[in-house]
Amino acid sequence: VSQSQSVSASWPYCLRRCSYCNFNKYVTRDSNDVRMTECLRREAEMLLRLSQVSCVTSVFFGGGTPSLAPPSTIAAVLEAVSGCASLSDKAEVTLEVNPTPAGMSKLEDCCRAGVNRLSIGVQSLQDEDLEILGRDHSSRQALRTVEEARRLCPGRVSVDVMFGRPGQSLGSWERELSELLRVCDDHVSLYQLTLERGTELFKQVEAGEVSVPAEDETAEMYQSARRTLGQHGFLQYEVSNFARNNTVSHHNTSYWKGKQYIGVGPGAHGRFVCVGEGGEVREARTQTLEPDVWMREVQQRGHGTRRRIRLGHLDLLEEVLVMGLRMADGISHRHWALFSPRLGLHQVFGTSAHVQDLLNSGRLVLDDRGLRCSWEGLAFLDSLLPALLVELEGRVGRGRRADRQSSRGESCVSILVCTCLGSSSNISIFLQHTVS
Ligand SMILES: C[S@@+](CC[C@H](N)C(=O)[O-])C[C@H]1O[C@@H](n2cnc3c(N)ncnc32)[C@H](O)[C@@H]1O
Ligand code: SF4
Numbered sequence: 001v002s003q004s005q006s007v008s009a010s011w012p013y014c015l016r017r018c019s020y021c022n023f024n025k026y027v028t029r030d031s032n033d034v035r036m037t038e039c040l041r042r043e044a045e046m047l048l049r050l051s052q053v054s055c056v057t058s059v060f061f062g063g064g065t066p067s068l069a070p071p072s073t074i075a076a077v078l079e080a081v082s083g084c085a086s087l088s089d090k091a092e093v094t095l096e097v098n099p100t101p102a103g104m105s106k107l108e109d110c111c112r113a114g115v116n117r118l119s120i121g122v123q124s125l126q127d128e129d130l131e132i133l134g135r136d137h138s139s140r141q142a143l144r145t146v147e148e149a150r151r152l153c154p155g156r157v158s159v160d161v162m163f164g165r166p167g168q169s170l171g172s173w174e175r176e177l178s179e180l181l182r183v184c185d186d187h188v189s190l191y192q193l194t195l196e197r198g199t200e201l202f203k204q205v206e207a208g209e210v211s212v213p214a215e216d217e218t219a220e221m222y223q224s225a226r227r228t229l230g231q232h233g234f235l236q237y238e239v240s241n242f243a244r245n246n247t248v249s250h251h252n253t254s255y256w257k258g259k260q261y262i263g264v265g266p267g268a269h270g271r272f273v274c275v276g277e278g279g280e281v282r283e284a285r286t287q288t289l290e291p292d293v294w295m296r297e298v299q300q301r302g303h304g305t306r307r308r309i310r311l312g313h314l315d316l317l318e319e320v321l322v323m324g325l326r327m328a329d330g331i332s333h334r335h336w337a338l339f340s341p342r343l344g345l346h347q348v349f350g351t352s353a354h355v356q357d358l359l360n361s362g363r364l365v366l367d368d369r370g371l372r373c374s375w376e377g378l379a380f381l382d383s384l385l386p387a388l389l390v391e392l393e394g395r396v397g398r399g400r401r402a403d404r405q406s407s408r409g410e411s412c413v414s415i416l417v418c419t420c421l422g423s424s425s426n427i428s429i430f431l432q433h434t435v436s
Contacts, residue, residue, distance in 0.1 A: 010265020024267030067103035099145035330372020
C-alpha cells in the first residue's frame, strides 16, 4: 500500500481578473463560502481515502486567491487531511497571498489555523505596472503585506515577482530587484511573464497597444537577477526559485521530484495511485473546472474528478525528466532508479549523439552524480528537453505498463490545496512537455 501522497484543493475566486492571467479563476460577488468549504473538505477526505496514503508532508493553498477564503476554510481542510492521514507539526503548510488589505487582515487567523509559510504575489513594485497588470493592490500594500507576513512567519515568507513585463527595461528591473531585496525574506520566485492566449494583455500586445521587452532583453533580466540574488546569498535551486538559509519550498520540490500529490478543488490536478479502487499505476487526475458544477459533483459522489489518465511507464519517466531538470541539482542516479530500475541515466542518454552535443555545449552535465543542467544551461532548459525526450522515447518505447514499484515506492507525501490549479505554472509544466 502506498504510504505517501500530496493533495491540492482549489478556492477559485479572485477579487478581479488580472490582465495576464489564464488560471481557472472566477470573479463573483456571491460565492458560497460555506458550501465551497464543505466540498473542499469532503473531496480531500475522499481522495485521501482513495489514495490510502498514511502520511502527508506538505499542504499548499494556492490560487486563484486563497487568502480571500475564510480562515475557517483553511482549518477545515487541514482538519480533513489530518483526519485521514498523519499530518505532522513539521509539515509545510503554505498559503498564497494576494497583498490586498482584505488578504492581509486574515493572515494572522490563517496562521492560527495551521499555515506556517506565506507566499506573497508581489508581482511588481511599480504602481504603473501593477495597474497595467490589472492587479488589485499597490506596491505600498505589497510591502506592508510582506512586513506583516515576516512578523507572522519569520524565515518562511516567499515573494513572487514577474519580469519581462510591459514597458520594463533592464535598468528598472535591476532597481526594482534591489528594492525587493531590502524587504524580502529568504525565498524569492521569479517568473518570466508568459503572454497567455485569450488574456487581456495578450490582446493588447497583439493590437500593438502595449509592448513587452524583446526576448534577448528578457533573457538578460533573468541572468542579471540570478547574479544579483546569488550575491545576496540566495541559492538558485530551481529555474524560477531562489532560497537562502535552507528555506526551499518542500511542497514544490515534491513536484519536481515526481512525488505523488492529490489535487482538491475546481480545476485542481493530482498524480497518485488510486489504491482504494485496486489501482496499481499512477493516474493523472483533473478536477472539474467550474466551481458550481464541481460542488454539485462533490455533493453527489464525493469528488469532482473530471478526467483520469493512467500514466504509463514512459509518461512517468517523461515527467521525472522534465520536472527533475528544473532543479539545479537535477536528477541523481538513485532518484532515476526509483522510477527506472532497469535503464539507468547513462544507458538512456549516454550514447546519443544529440545528447552528446548538449553535453559538449556545456549546458548539460551527465556524470557520477546524475543528469543536470549547468548554471548556464538552466536558462535554456526548454531548448534542451526535446532531444532528451526523443532519446527517452526511443529507449523506453511507448505503451509499456507503469512500473508497479516506481509508482508506489514513496514513504511520505505533500498536499496542494489550491484555488485554481487549472493552469498553475507548477502543474501546467506536467501537461506541456510534448515533443515537438
Ligand atoms: C498561482 S499564481 C497566482 C497567485 C495569486 N493569485 C496572485 O495572483 O498573486 C502564482 C504565481 O504565478 C505567476 N504567474 C501567474 N500568471 C503568470 C503569467 N502569465 N506569466 C508568468 N507568471 C505568472 C505569478 O507570479 C503568481 O504569483
Ligand atoms: S493572477 Fe492571481 S489574483 Fe490575478 S486573476 Fe490570476 S489568480 Fe486571480
